[in-house]
Amino acid sequence: VGGYVHDAFGWRAVFFVLAGAGTLFVALMIAGVPETNRRRDPTALRPGQMGRNVAVLLTDRSYVAYVLVNALMFGGQFAFISGSSFVLIGVLGVSPSVFGLCFGSVALGIMTGTFLSGRFGARLGLDRTIFSGTALGAAAGLTLAGLAWGGILTVAAVIAPMFVFATGLGLTLPNGIAGAVGPFPHMAGLAAAVAGFCQMTGSALYSVAVGHFYDGTARPMTIAIAMAGVAALVCFWRLRWEGRAAC
Template structure:
């Protein structure tokens, strides 16, 4: 699964070169229809005793409010969302920057895009090994610090106009290693206070990440000025915000819970 985001741009570039840009949308439509049909046919309900009130809007809203009022949940959700927003900024702006600014071909774009994906794979593997000896806050401390450093590096290289694809891809790969450390731990930290409502907590977490990511991605696209600076600045800001959110919200919340 982790390799698919690296393979997809390569496949998309090949389809674009062979059949034109419409081919990618045809393939995505076919895969979407297949996934829907397979889910409906093969994925059965696992809940033995369904709650008839589970989808009640009032209950859902009440649960959401309760979760957002919990400092540990909110802090982990926002720290993870900021890290995710940096990724979304790269996804939104990388094609403009790498192809439009640096002249990378559509066929070769996937190779550059794949480097951060490999970074994410490395980060998740490191994070998995760290959980054997370290707790959530220790891993988040390392991960968010790396996010801030990588974000600052990619922003600095853009501001001083190091105009080369490696100046974007290399620090972004480092950023994605940190994302691989941070996202699983923020998920675990957010769900811990609500073990009996893990599904609701997880869905709200995903909503927060996707919503903020969409906003940041739209801003990067809107502010694109023919350089890598808007994208790089967004990544730098999001990495720094994730670090600050951990230091001033998540860490105190965990200390309070431990006490």
């Protein structure tokens, strides 16, 4: 949609569409999503209590594992988000509307992973589903980087591995959030907020790094995505599975 809006009305129109959609979603949330917390903690927002609660979260090995994996996988996705326009439009010469279709096909990968997570997650369990997602992310990232560094740079060589990476992300994200927040029902909001903060901070750092090291080729973007997938897989294995085996 963004590509077609850009072609028809210019890049500024994209932000008007985003503002309108955001306003609509907020209105729908206020009108249709009821408050579910029936046992509110009146001290939860006091700075001292909040700091102690955050410390509890960040000293829990399992929580850190789930949050770190989500942050790394999401960072890999944001490396693509921040670098793909330069690679696909600037290097490969596709039009903004075609870029939108390419971008949408990667988003379809996230939807595919989320669907598969809902379909098979209960059977596999949280940890096995996350392991599957990070393994897909690592394999796809390494394939993407290998193709780029080997001089094979086409639209298909970028989008096909990214579709697989995004599928791994779709498998990982919902289970990572569930694994992080589930053990802390008494402060689920804070647990989700800290996880979201770490996720977006990691993504921002990846975006800055890709922009800083951009050299007119796809190599910085692809190596960042590969590093994210491999790091997520290794971190989950070391922090979650090995830690659980040691308990």
